[in-house]
Each structure stands twice: as structure tokens, then as C-alpha cells.
Amino acid sequence: MKKLRLAALLLAAGWSLSAAAQVSRVEDLHYPPLPPFAIPQPERLVLGNGLVVMLLEDHELPLVDATVLIRTGSRFDPADQAGLAVLGARAMRAGGTGSLPGDALDGYLESRAAEIEITAEEDLTRATVSSLAADFPQVFRVFADLLRRPAFDAPEVEVARTQAITDVSRRNDNPGKVALRELRRIVYGADSPYGRAETPATLGAIRRENLIGWHAAAFHPDRMVLGLVGDFQRKEAVALIRQVFGDWPRGAAWHPQPASYRQQPAPGVYYVEKPGIAQSSIQMGHLGVLVSDPDFYALEVLNQVLSGSFSSRLFADVRTRKSLGYAVWGAVDSEWDHPGLASLYLSTKAETTGAGVEALLEEARSLTELPPTEEEVSRARQGLLNSFVFRFDSPREVLARQLLLEYHGYPLDWLSRYRAGIEAVTSDQVRRAARHWRPDDFTILVVGPNQGRDKPLTDFGTVTVLAGASAPARPDVDAGRP
Amino acid sequence: MIRKVFLWCAFTALLLLLAGAAAAQDLASFEARTTLHKLANGWTFLIVERPTAPVFSFVTLADAGSSQDVPGITGLAHMFEHMAFKGTTLIGTKDPVGEAKALADLEAAYQAYQAERLAPRPDAARLEGLLAEFKTRQAEAAGYVVPNELDSILTREGAAAINAVTDADRTMFFYSLPSNKVELFAFLESERFYHPVFREFYEERKVVQEERRMRYESQPLGRLAEQLRTTAFQHHPYGQPGIGTMSDLDSMTMTDAENFFETYYAPSNLYTVIVGNVEAVTLIPLIDKYFGRIPARPAPPPLRAVEPPQIAERTVVLEDPGQPSYLEAYHRPAQTHPDQPVYDAIEDVLTNGRTSRLYRSLVHDRKLAANVQALSGFPGKKYPNLWGVLVVPAAGVTHQQIQTALREELDRLKTEDVTDGELARFKARSKENLLRSLRSNQGLAIELAEHQCLDGDWRELFRSIDRLDRVTKADIRRVAEATFQAPNRTVAMTVRKDDKENP
Numbered sequence: 001m002k003k004l005r006l007a008a009l010l011l012a013a014g015w016s017l018s019a020a021a022q023v024s025r026v027e028d029l030h031y032p033p034l035p036p037f038a039i040p041q042p043e044r045l046v047l048g049n050g051l052v053v054m055l056l057e058d059h060e061l062p063l064v065d066a067t068v069l070i071r072t073g074s075r076f077d078p079a080d081q082a083g084l085a086v087l088g089a090r091a092m093r094a095g096g097t098g099s100l101p102g103d104a105l106d107g108y109l110e111s112r113a114a115e116i117e118i119t120a121e122e123d124l125t126r127a128t129v130s131s132l133a134a135d136f137p138q139v140f141r142v143f144a145d146l147l148r149r150p151a152f153d154a155p156e157v158e159v160a161r162t163q164a165i166t167d168v169s170r171r172n173d174n175p176g177k178v179a180l181r182e183l184r185r186i187v188y189g190a191d192s193p194y195g196r197a198e199t200p201a202t203l204g205a206i207r208r209e210n211l212i213g214w215h216a217a218a219f220h221p222d223r224m225v226l227g228l229v230g231d232f233q234r235k236e237a238v239a240l241i242r243q244v245f246g247d248w249p250r251g252a253a254w255h256p257q258p259a260s261y262r263q264q265p266a267p268g269v270y271y272v273e274k275p276g277i278a279q280s281s282i283q284m285g286h287l288g289v290l291v292s293d294p295d296f297y298a299l300e301v302l303n304q305v306l307s308g309s310f311s312s313r314l315f316a317d318v319r320t321r322k323s324l325g326y327a328v329w330g331a332v333d334s335e336w337d338h339p340g341l342a343s344l345y346l347s348t349k350a351e352t353t354g355a356g357v358e359a360l361l362e363e364a365r366s367l368t369e370l371p372p373t374e375e376e377v378s379r380a381r382q383g384l385l386n387s388f389v390f391r392f393d394s395p396r397e398v399l400a401r402q403l404l405l406e407y408h409g410y411p412l413d414w415l416s417r418y419r420a421g422i423e424a425v426t427s428d429q430v431r432r433a434a435r436h437w438r439p440d441d442f443t444i445l446v447v448g449p450n451q452g453r454d455k456p457l458t459d460f461g462t463v464t465v466l467a468g469a470s471a472p473a474r475p476d477v478d479a480g481r482p
Numbered sequence: 483m484i485r486k487v488f489l490w491c492a493f494t495a496l497l498l499l500l501a502g503a504a505a506a507q508d509l510a511s512f513e514a515r516t517t518l519h520k521l522a523n524g525w526t527f528l529i530v531e532r533p534t535a536p537v538f539s540f541v542t543l544a545d546a547g548s549s550q551d552v553p554g555i556t557g558l559a560h561m562f563e564h565m566a567f568k569g570t571t572l573i574g575t576k577d578p579v580g581e582a583k584a585l586a587d588l589e590a591a592y593q594a595y596q597a598e599r600l601a602p603r604p605d606a607a608r609l610e611g612l613l614a615e616f617k618t619r620q621a622e623a624a625g626y627v628v629p630n631e632l633d634s635i636l637t638r639e640g641a642a643a644i645n646a647v648t649d650a651d652r653t654m655f656f657y658s659l660p661s662n663k664v665e666l667f668a669f670l671e672s673e674r675f676y677h678p679v680f681r682e683f684y685e686e687r688k689v690v691q692e693e694r695r696m697r698y699e700s701q702p703l704g705r706l707a708e709q710l711r712t713t714a715f716q717h718h719p720y721g722q723p724g725i726g727t728m729s730d731l732d733s734m735t736m737t738d739a740e741n742f743f744e745t746y747y748a749p750s751n752l753y754t755v756i757v758g759n760v761e762a763v764t765l766i767p768l769i770d771k772y773f774g775r776i777p778a779r780p781a782p783p784p785l786r787a788v789e790p791p792q793i794a795e796r797t798v799v800l801e802d803p804g805q806p807s808y809l810e811a812y813h814r815p816a817q818t819h820p821d822q823p824v825y826d827a828i829e830d831v832l833t834n835g836r837t838s839r840l841y842r843s844l845v846h847d848r849k850l851a852a853n854v855q856a857l858s859g860f861p862g863k864k865y866p867n868l869w870g871v872l873v874v875p876a877a878g879v880t881h882q883q884i885q886t887a888l889r890e891e892l893d894r895l896k897t898e899d900v901t902d903g904e905l906a907r908f909k910a911r912s913k914e915n916l917l918r919s920l921r922s923n924q925g926l927a928i929e930l931a932e933h934q935c936l937d938g939d940w941r942e943l944f945r946s947i948d949r950l951d952r953v954t955k956a957d958i959r960r961v962a963e964a965t966f967q968a969p970n971r972t973v974a975m976t977v978r979k980d981d982k983e984n985p
Contacts, residue, residue: 063917106835379634
């Protein structure tokens with residue numbers, strides 16, 4: 001140890017002399033320009049039945065991946081059938097097709113080391129297939145058959161239901177997830193598709209006919225976007241796609257209403273008791289913005305200043321300086337078609353719960369009171385621009401993004417606009433964007449043990465004690481144990 | 483020492499099986515762009531040229547993990563990992579000379595405080611005075627810090643996925659940069675291990691304590707996994723919690739971290755793999771220039787402890803208000819053992835995918851479980867370790883029902899041959915998984931570094947795939963018979979207080 005210290009002193013003193021051959025300070029480094037590298041552009045075509053197709057060849061490895069985004073997801077579920085899309089997607093995959101029912105489909109795919117998965121998300125359902133290039137045409141036909149003619153094999157539906165219900169019954173084991181779920185429920189509103197969550201009761205009430213109906217209504221070529229990336233030849237791929245999807249008729253006209261959500265803030269403190277654990281999970285926030293918000297780029301920079309790296313404010317203050325936690329995070333989030341959440345998160349020992357809540361509130365306030373400096377803004381903007389290339393360094397990533405842009409109706413050159421948008425952001429705009437943080441409107445969630453706290457939660461507002469879960473429908477199963 | 487390595491049978495075999503002639507060309511060229519470069523100080527570099535997007539990723543792997551921790555100072559390897567983000571003697575400080583003195587004073591104050599604290603009968607007044615002195619020194623040292631400057635530089639220059647991980651076997655540091663910044667990488671990464679600094683050590687200890695609370699004291703599964711390792715290993719350091727016990731984290735010192743660095747971060751114990759749009763021709767001179775400055779140090783001592791054979795079944799029952807989980811694990815040899823491919827096959831047949839036996843039986847047919855997952859190479863792979871199964875019971879199912887169904891399947895492997903289909907699926911799947919792992923620069927760098935370190939040759943990544951073809955049905959019965967025995971078993975489960983049925 002002594003030796004190291006001495007070495008450090010010597011080096012500090014004699015550094016520039018001994019380091020003639022190499023730089024000794026980052027400031028002395030000079031970087032050549034990054035070689036030109038265009039953002040790869042997938043080819044886009046539309047079949048007669050409205051199916052949008054995007055193709056991006058990548059011949060580095062003999063693999064092909066395809067993704068289909070379908071316009072259905074948990075936000076379109078009827079209120080009394082929360083979980084319909086989640087269960088539908090699971091059951092659709094598990095049940096297989098007429099010629100390859102559940103077990104046979106699994107065997108078929110696994111003997112080729114191929115994969116097909118279907119999952120429902122909030123605002124879309126995603127079906128993916130991946131296989132060796134040599135097997136792809138054959139596997140893709142099976143994939144298309146599953147999308148068009150799923151069997152919803154009755155016993156497989158029950159397996160899927162058991163799994164979905166078990167997921168729900170275990171979701172309270174993760175305190176951070178409880179905090180986020182409850183925050184969403186209060187901020188978006190319990191009746192909003194963005195605030196509700198499926199329960200054993202809603203999952204139990206869904207019948208096989210409902211799943212068949214869900215598929216029949218949503219799975220049509222004009223409600224889908226298909227993308228292929230990997231080791232295929234364009235001409236053959238287009239022929240294959242036309243062959244398996246070309247004769248699929250369009251669906252009935254469909255004009256979904258935007259989902260409703262609570263417009264007013266819901267300030268206050270909400271507490272969920274979780275005994276037997278060491279930390280409190282703290283989550284606080286209110287509505288955020290849409291990707292189309294005029295302040296979007298300024299917020300990207302502001303998010304970077306607040307929480308974008310180990311050197312951002314939240315890490316430097318709450319983690320490094322105050323040592324209050326390992327996991328700390330915050331951002332004004334944006335979604336494509338509805339406001340995301342503006343929220344802050346920290347997990348800290350029960351004994352510093354109050355200090356943790358205070359620290360997060362202080363960070364939110366300080367974005368207005370101690371607005372980002374020129375240096376902070378320039379560092380954040382430079383970081384976003386310098387790392388920009390990582391947003392299109394893999395063809396799969398490029399295709400995945402283009403599919404989402406197409407699905408949500410955003411311009412396909414969005415990524416180039418993004419770069420220009422970040423370049424154009426001024427420090428003033430970043431400082432003004434801090435108004436998207438409104439600490440007085442915060443809904444504050446604390447999930448943790450009910451002993452040892454350094455401060456009463458009432459110090460931060462009126463406290464509402466919540467049961468462990470939001471669903472009053474089956475408290476015996478879901479909410480019995482906070 | 484530079485040598486180009488060209489690929490031979492491993493790739494050819496892989497390709498014939500997997501794809502066609504077109505792909506063969508791609509993979510062969512992929513491999514021909516690999517350069518091994520070992521410095522005189524012993525640091526091993528591997529460069530894989532992958533001329534796609536203008537970016538590169540790297541990993542620096544230190545052949546030291548929590549197995550190198552000793553009782554009383556558990557968690558040190560991981561703590562050092564955190565310190566490697568604190569900068570260097572010059573990066574992250576306002577005044578290197580002043581700070582070096584302040585840190586020496588701080589450490590002296592801590593050692594004095596610690597000596598009193600750990601004395602048989604600490605004097606309360608004296609302890610308070612020493613603590614006050616320590617806190618004064620801490621505030622003084624903090625005055626020199628430019629917080630997180632290393633990260634700040636990297637983030638500004640466009641680094642992505644800056645992170646590190648410590649496990650029982652090794653510690654890995656990684657990030658990615660645009661390809662015009664190779665010299666920044668060479669400068670910062672060499673400085674990091676040439677002039678490390680242990681600033682903010684005592685502050686960071688608290689962050690790691692919060693990490694422990696988060697991962698192991700607030701999640702039922704984290705707690706259960708820790709109980710499994712501390713129960714299954716009674717002598718080998720695999721039985722120590724990798725993150726450290728809370729009391730060890732309370733008493734660990736800056737000097738401990740410096741000693742750990744001196745011993746285990748000798749250049750000959752380090753492996754750096756760079757993958758991406760880089761050229762060995764331009765990168766190697768930079769590596770020589772920056773990393774070559776670091777003097778050689780003696781190789782660290784090998785680990786001597788060997789876990790004695792387990793002769794009695796062990797069971798841990800953990801009361802937890804969360805949902806119940808069931809874990810069952812068996813001792814097995816190290817990854818370098820010739821039976822490794824047989825263990826791979828057993829794991830695949832039992833738990834991989836929807837056709838696997840445990841998924842079929844427990845989840846699909848009998849609906850006893852919502853999920854079944856293999857616990858592979860736990861808590862490490864370098865030394866003899868555990869193979870196990872984690873079962874997530876379906877609502878209302880008892881651990882007894884799970885146990886009976888699970889053991890039926892393990893026993894069946896001893897008495898009946900697996901099918902041709904199962905063996906073929908295992909081989910096909912392993913090969914495709916290898917292909918998929920080649921897609922990401924970062925993923926590939928980690929795979930190659932692990933094989934270079936553990937097997938002494940990165941090509942083992944491909945050879946190991948070759949060896950899977952030689953696994954026979956008789957091998958699987960033999961290894962299952964040797965492994966799945968009651969005295970070799972440790973069971974760990976969580977039960978709810980109100981549950982009457984367990985154990």
C-alpha cells in the first residue's frame with residue numbers, strides 16, 4: 001500500500017516527462033473522424049391486402065429473424081377481461097395449429113433449433129420467429145399458419161391460464177414492481193387501460209371462445225407490420241411472403257378510440273406494507289409526455305443530465321455522495337401514443353426511507369432551482385451525439401425500430417430527425433423543459449417494512465395505506481399479503 | 483508476440499452441419515480476423531476484427547472473483563470492482579498530491595477506529611473520538627474528489643453499456659465506444675489498472691450494503707440462493723456470499739482493497755478481448771504503448787481449498803412471506819472436466835424449452851409448476867460446483883408433490899436411455915445458440931475471454947461444440963447415476979409461515 005502511494009506521488013510530479021510516447025491526459029487525445037456509416041434502410045413494401053413488409057438483409061451469420069407487430073394489446077382489452085391479450089398470446093403459441101397442435105409444434109421447432117414466440121404488450125402484440133437460414137422458408141410457413149389459423153387447443157389454453165395466474169400471484173414478491181404498478185394505477189387511474197392490471201379473477205373469467213374471438217377480430221394483414229432481417233435473398237423472401245400471406249383478406253374497418261387516462265394529478269403519499277424485507281422501494285411521479293411532444297429532444301438531454309450515467313445528478317448525489325442506495329433512477333418518459341410517466345425511483349434501507357424520499361424530491365426541485373449548467377447540457381448532448389451510432393449498429397436493432405415507427409405512424413427517417421433534434425437543442429430549452437417536473441403533483445409510493453423508518457411518511461403528505469394489490473375483485477388471492 | 487490464428491476443423495464441422503457454402507465463407511473470415519497478442523508483462527489481448535458498424539466493444543477479465551475472498555473480508559472482490567470506477571490517481575481529483583496524503587491520513591484514522599471497534603472491550607468515549615476523527619478525514623478527502631470523472635469522460639465521448647460484473651470465478655469490466663476512439667480506450671483502461679485509486683471507499687461500502695439489501699435481503703429468491711450456496715459448500719469459498727456478509731462490509735478497509743489489487747490484478751492475471759470495427763495492425767501498437775507500461779508482477783497464488791465430498795443430504799427451509807419456491811442441487815465437477823458436455827446434455831434434456839422433460843412433466847402434463855429452470859454452474863464453473871433445478875410451484879401445490887415429480891424425472895435418466903430425438907435436439911440447439919452468441923460484439927468478447935482464461939485457448943468455444951457430438955446415451959445414464967444421489971443433494975425451499983405442509 002505504501003509503495004502504491006509513493007508511486008502515485010512520483011508519477012503525479014513527473015508525469016509529463018516520463019510519458020513522451022503516449023498522452024497522459026484525456027484532453028491531449030485527438031480522434032480521427034468516425035468513418036462514414038449510413039443508417040441501414042430496410043426496404044418497405046405493401047401487399048394488396050394492406051400488410052406492410054420491411055426487409056433488411058444481413059448475411060454475416062446464417063440466421064433469419066422475422067417479427068410481426070399486431071394492432072392489439074392489453075390496452076385494448078375489455079375492462080372486465082383485463083389480461084385477454086396476454087392470455088390470448090400465450091394460448092395462441094401454446095395451442096399450435098390444426099396440423100401441428102401444441103406438442104407437435106414444440107417438437108417441430110425444437111428439432112430445428114427454431115423459435116416462435118407470441119407476447120402481448122401494452123399497445124401491441126408481437127410475434128417472432130427465428131431459425132437457421134436453411135430452415136427458414138419451412139419454419140416461416142408454420143409461423144404464418146399459426147398467425148392465421150391458431151388452434152387454441154383447449155388443454156393448452158388451461159396450461160397458459162395457470163401460468164398467467166401464477167405470474168400474477170407472484171408479482172408482489174418484487175417490491176420495486178409493486179411500487180411501479182401502484183404508481184401507474186394511481187397516476188393513470190384504476191379504470192384506465194394504462195393503470196389497471198390483470199387479476200386471477202379477470203384471467204379466470206376469460207373463456208376459450210373469447211380468445212378465439214380476440215384472434216378473429218385483431219389478426220388481419222391490414223392490422224400488421226411484418227419485418228425480416230438476416231440471411232435471406234430479397235426476391236425469394238418476397239415470393240414466400242406473398243405466398244403465405246397474399247391471399248389473407250383484410251379485416252373489418254377498425255377505428256380504435258384513444259384509451260382514457262386520468263388527466264389531473266393525484267398528489268399524496270401511498271404506502272404498501274411489505275414485511276420481512278430490508279429496504280423500502282420508493283417510486284414517485286406524475287404523467288410524462290408523448291414522443292411527439294415539442295420538448296421531446298430537450299427532455300432527452302435533461303433525462304441524461306438527471307440520470308443518464310454514473311456521472312449524472314441522481315447517481316452522483318443520491319448514490320455516490322449520500323450513499324442512500326444502489327439502484328436509483330429517474331426520467332420524464334415518453335410513449336408513442338400516450339404520455340409516459342415522469343418518475344423517480346430509489347430503493348434504500350428502511351432506516352433511510354425518509355432521507356430517500358427527501359433526496360428524490362430535492363433532485364426534482366433542483367432541476368428548476370439549480371437548472372442544468374452549460375457544462376452539464378453540453379456534456380449530455382455530446383454524449384447523446386457521440387453514442388448515436390449505437391442506435392443503428394446492428395441490423396436487427398434497426399429493423400426493430402423501423403417496425404415500431406411504422407406501427408405507430410411516425411416518419412421512417414425519425415432517427416435522422418432525432419440526431420438533428422438533439423443537435424439543435426439549446427441550454428435554454430433544456431432548462432425550460434424542467435417544467436415537466438412538478439414535484440408538488442407527485443404521487444409518492446413507498447413499499448417496504450413498517451418498522452425502523454427515520455421519519456413518518458406523513459411528513460410528505462396525507463398517507464393512504466394500500467392493500468398489497470390493486471384488484472379488489474379477489475382480495476383472498478391477490479391482495480391477502482401486501 | 484503476435485500470431486494470426488486460422489480456423490480449422492471446429493468451424494468446418496459447425497458449418498457443414500448448420501448452413502451452406504455461402505455462410506462457411508462468412509464464418510471462416512470471421513475467424514481469420516482473430517489475433518492473439520500477449521504482452522511481456524503477461525497481459526493477454528485478443529482482437530476480433532468485425533468490420534460492420536464503426537463501433538467496438540471490449541471486456542477486461544480478471545481471473546479473480548469472490549472465491550478469492552477470505553473469511554472476515556468476504557465481498558472484497560466485488561468491492562474492488564466498484565472501486566475500479568472511481569478513476570485513477572490523476573482522473574477524478576482536483577489535486578493528486580494533496581489527495582494522496584488525505585487518503586493516507588483517512589486510512590490511518592480508519593485503522594485506529596477499527597482497532598478500537600474490534601477490541602474485546604471497546605472504550606465508548608475513545609471510539610467516539612476516533613470515529614469523529616475518521617469522519618473529519620473523510621470530509622477532507624472528499625474535498626479533493628471530482629465525482630465520477632472516469633464515467634463522465636466515457637459518457638461524453640459516447641461510450642455505451644459501461645458496466646462490470648463480479649462472480650465467484652472472475653471479474654469483468656466492459657463498455658463499447660465508437661471505433662475512432664480506440665486510443666481513449668487504451669489510455670483509460672490501462673490507467674485504470676496501472677494507477678488505481680481507492681477514493682470514496684468508505685462511502686462506496688454503504689452503496690454495496692444497499693446492493694446487498696436489494697438483491698439478497700428484499701427478494702425471496704436472492705435469499706434462497708444465498709442459503710443454498712452457504713449450505714451446500716462448507717469448506718470451499720463457493721460457500722461464501724459473493725457480495726459479502728453485512729458485518730464484513732462493515733469492517734472492510736481501503737488497505738484490503740489495495741492488497742487485493744496488488745495480488746490479483748497482476749497483468750498476467752488479466753485478459754482483454756476487443757471485438758468490432760478495429761484493425762489489429764493499428765490497435766496492437768497502442769496496446770503495447772499503453773498497457774506495456776505496466777510492470778510485471780508475480781502470478782497470484784492458486785486456490786487450494788477443495789470441497790470434501792458431501793456425505794449427507796442437507797435441507798434448508800426458509801420462512802418467507804413471499805410465494806413459495808423450491809430448489810434442489812447436486813455437486814458436480816468443474817467445467818474443465820471431460821464430462822462437461824454430458825452435463826450440458828442432461829441440462830438440455832431436462833430443462834431446455836417446451837419439449838424438455840421437466841417442463842413437459844411438471845408444468846405441462848401435471849400442472850404442478852408454473853415454471854422450471856436449471857441452475858447451471860452455481861455459484862461458479864471454475865471449481866467443482868452445483869447443478870440444480872429451481873421450481874416455481876403452481877398455486878396450492880406442495881413442495882412434497884414437486885419433489886416427488888422432480889425426482890421421478892431425475893431417476894428416469896439413470897435407468898432409461900434418452901431418445902434419439904432428445905440427443906439430436908440438444909446438439910442442434912447448442913450449435914444454434916453458439917451462432918446467436920456471435921451476433922453481439924459484447925457477447926462474443928465475453929465468451930472468448932472466458933474460454934481464453936479458463937481453457938487457455940479461445941478456440942475452446944468452438945471445440946466444446948464439437949465435443950457435444952460425442953455424448954452418448956450411456957454417458958448420460960452414467961453421469962446421472964453418479965450425480966443424482968441423496969447424500970450429494972442440498973434442498974432449499976421457502977415456505978410461508980402459515981403453511982403446515984412443509985418440509
